[in-house]
Amino acid sequence: MHDLLVIGGGAAGFYGAIHAARRKPGMRIAILEQNKDFLSKVRISGGGRCNLTHRPMDPGLLSGHYPRGSRELIGPFHTHASQEVMAFFESLGIPLKTEEDGRVFPRSNQSESIIMGLMGETTRLGIELHPSCRVTGLGLADTDGNWEITSSCGDFRSRRLLVTAGSSRSIWNLLENLGHRIVPPTPSLFTFRIRDPRIQGLQGISAPGRIEVLEPGGSDAPVAQANFKKAHRKGELTAEGPVLITHWGLSGPAVLRLSAWGSRLFAALGYKARVRVNWLPDYHKGAIPAFLEQVRQADGARRVGRSRAIPLPGRLWARLVEAAGIPPDRRWAELSRAGMQQLAAQLCECTFSVDGKSTFKEEFVTAGGVSRKEVDFRTFESRKQPGLFLAGEVLDVDAITGGFNFQNAWTGAYLAAQAIAGSLPEVQESSR
Numbered sequence: 001m002h003d004l005l006v007i008g009g010g011a012a013g014f015y016g017a018i019h020a021a022r023r024k025p026g027m028r029i030a031i032l033e034q035n036k037d038f039l040s041k042v043r044i045s046g047g048g049r050c051n052l053t054h055r056p057m058d059p060g061l062l063s064g065h066y067p068r069g070s071r072e073l074i075g076p077f078h079t080h081a082s083q084e085v086m087a088f089f090e091s092l093g094i095p096l097k098t099e100e101d102g103r104v105f106p107r108s109n110q111s112e113s114i115i116m117g118l119m120g121e122t123t124r125l126g127i128e129l130h131p132s133c134r135v136t137g138l139g140l141a142d143t144d145g146n147w148e149i150t151s152s153c154g155d156f157r158s159r160r161l162l163v164t165a166g167s168s169r170s171i172w173n174l175l176e177n178l179g180h181r182i183v184p185p186t187p188s189l190f191t192f193r194i195r196d197p198r199i200q201g202l203q204g205i206s207a208p209g210r211i212e213v214l215e216p217g218g219s220d221a222p223v224a225q226a227n228f229k230k231a232h233r234k235g236e237l238t239a240e241g242p243v244l245i246t247h248w249g250l251s252g253p254a255v256l257r258l259s260a261w262g263s264r265l266f267a268a269l270g271y272k273a274r275v276r277v278n279w280l281p282d283y284h285k286g287a288i289p290a291f292l293e294q295v296r297q298a299d300g301a302r303r304v305g306r307s308r309a310i311p312l313p314g315r316l317w318a319r320l321v322e323a324a325g326i327p328p329d330r331r332w333a334e335l336s337r338a339g340m341q342q343l344a345a346q347l348c349e350c351t352f353s354v355d356g357k358s359t360f361k362e363e364f365v366t367a368g369g370v371s372r373k374e375v376d377f378r379t380f381e382s383r384k385q386p387g388l389f390l391a392g393e394v395l396d397v398d399a400i401t402g403g404f405n406f407q408n409a410w411t412g413a414y415l416a417a418q419a420i421a422g423s424l425p426e427v428q429e430s431s432r
C-alpha cells in the first residue's frame, strides 16, 4: 500500500510528490508516468529553455493572467506563487534569471537544469518512479477510502491520489466516471491564419498594435453569437501589444492573448472571424488625418510609399500605402483628401479575415478539463471524491504565455501536497 500515488510525471506530478515527501518524511510515494521519459513537456518548454514562472507580483495581478481560473487562483497564490517557486528551484542549486519582460528561466538557458533538479530531489527523497506505466483504471478499493489503480505495469493501492495527467482524454474519461464534470477541451495560445496580400511575404516583421475581434465569421449559431457579445462586453476581444507577421498570418503577444481569452469562442466560431488591427495604438484615431495633413505640408516633395510618416517597419508601411490605393511614386503634395482618409483607415482600422488557426511554436495549452466548481482550491481536493486531488493542466485552468501555465501547475501541486501530507498524520518515518 502506498500513501500517495501520483498519476502523471510532469511538472505538477513531480512538484506535488516532492512537497508531500518534504512535508511528511516517511510517506511511501510513487509517480506513474505513461511515457518512458518523465517531464517531457518541461524539456520542450520555452523553446528548450523552460520559462518556469513569471516575475513575482501581487496575487490579484498574477491571477489576472488566467482566462480560466483567475478568481479561484487568487487564494492559492497568497500561499505559493512565483517567489516561492523561484526560492524552491534556487534551493535545488539552480540559478535563475528574470528577463526584461518578466519571464523567469534557468540561468543555464537549458530546461535540462530544471529536469535534473526535480529528478535529483525525488531520488534524494526516496520517491518511486515508474516510467512506461500507463494508468488505465482508478476507483475506490474499500470503504476506508483507499484507492485502487490499474495500469500497464500492474495494480496499485494507495491511501491518497494526486492526478496530474495534464490534458489526457483517457484520464478525463476515468474522472468523469467518478462523477466529475469535464469541460470540453479547446486549444488556447494559437495564432490567426490570414491570407491577405497586405502581409504576404512580410514574415518576421513585428509592430505594436491593438487588435479587436469585430464579428464572428463562421457560425450563425445563436450560442456563438451570444458568447461573442458577452466576450465583447467584458473587453476580452481586444488586446494590445506587439503583432508579429508570420508565414501563415498574425501572431505575437496581442494575438496569443486574444486566442487565450477567446479560446472557447473561437472554437465555437470554427476559427473564423474578422479582426481589426490598429497599427498606431498610441495615437488618437481622430488625430491621424490632421497629422497626415501636417506631413503632407512638411514633406510635400517626398514619395508617400518611401517616407514613413509614422515609425512603422518600412515594408509594412509601403504595403499599407499600396492598400490605400496610393501609387508608389505619388508624392505627399499630390495626395488627395480621399487618399489620406484611405491611408488613415489602413493605419488605424486595418481589417483582416481570420480563416483558421495555426500552432504557436513555443507553447500551446488546452483550455478545458475538470470543472473548477468540483475542486476545493484551498486544497485542490475533489469535491466529488475525498482523497483524490487534482493539479495542473488536468483542471479547467489555463493562462497566457509567460510562465503562468507552469505557475498554475506548481501552485496547485504544492497546496495539494500540503493537504495530502496533513491528512495522513500517523505516517511515521519507520513505516517505510
Ligand SMILES: Cc1cc2nc3c(=O)[nH]c(=O)nc-3n(C[C@H](O)[C@H](O)[C@H](O)COP(=O)(O)OP(=O)(O)OC[C@H]3O[C@@H](n4cnc5c(N)ncnc54)[C@H](O)[C@@H]3O)c2cc1C
Binding pocket: 007, 008, 009, 010, 011, 012, 013, 032, 033, 034, 035, 038, 039, 040, 041, 042, 044, 045, 046, 047, 050, 051, 052, 053, 133, 134, 135, 136, 164, 165, 166, 167, 168, 170, 171, 361, 362, 363, 364, 365, 391, 392, 393, 394, 402, 403, 404, 405, 406, 407, 409
Ligand atoms: C511546446 C510547449 C511549450 C510550453 N512552454 C511553456 C513555458 O515555457 N512556460 C509555461 O508556463 N508553460 C509552457 N507550456 C505549458 C506547460 O508545459 C503546461 O502547462 C504544463 O506542462 C502542465 O503541467 P502538468 O504537470 O499539469 O501536465 P503535463 O506536463 O502535461 O504532464 C502530464 C503527464 O501525465 C502523463 N500521463 C497522461 N496520461 C497518463 C496516464 N494514463 N498514465 C500515466 N501517465 C499519464 C503524461 O504523459 C505527462 O507526462 C508549454 C507547452 C507546450 C506544449
